[in-house]
């Protein structure tokens with residue numbers, strides 16, 4: 262199977278974990294397969310909270326009402342992909358630039374279901390450049406602080422987040438303590454969100470492999 266077929270397989274497997282009611286939906290190519298799979302069960306979905314404008318548009322296209330998080334409160338599940346994930350369920354996210362809204366919607370869900378192919382499973386995170394969403398005027402200041410932490414931040418050229426901010430992709434990080442690093446980067450003035458999801462990682466990881474979909478739990 263190709264990587265895209267593995268993504269599709271986990272997206273379909275995630276449907277079994279979707280309760281009736283309201284769900285949170287992530288962003289990216291794996292999440293897009295999940296949205297396509299949702300079409301078959303949309304009768305039992307009252308609505309969805311989207312983690313990006315792109316996801317909201319896709320949900321609306323298949324007839325699933327998109328709800329404002331402020332009017333929803335808590336959800337049973339949030340389903341999303343990842344750029345890297347460890348066996349301890351910590352993740353790097355934000356390759357698609359939606360990390361802040363993803364983290365907010367995930368925080369409001371009882372269960373985070375990560376859907377990804379097995380190329381995303383790593384022992385130590387950091388090979389994938391760590392996305393950091395930054396207030397534009399703080400870009401240089403934040404970049405200097407990230408260099409002090411041992412990283413090589415690179416501005417994502419020509420990209421503005423749904424929140425009107427910029428992204429620094431930090432190369433060369435060896436993330437041995439993801440919880441500590443998430444806390445430290447979040448403290449830098451001007452940082453909106455770091456794409457480390459360790460303090461609140463995934464609860465279930467549906468991993469696409471050549472031998473079928475494997476389920477890892479926390």
Ligand code: 5RP
Nearest residue numbers: 289290291342355356357359
């Ligand atoms: C978007 C994300 C995505 O979940 C992550 O980039 C994985 O994307 P894909 O499913 O396309 O591999 O965090 O901000």
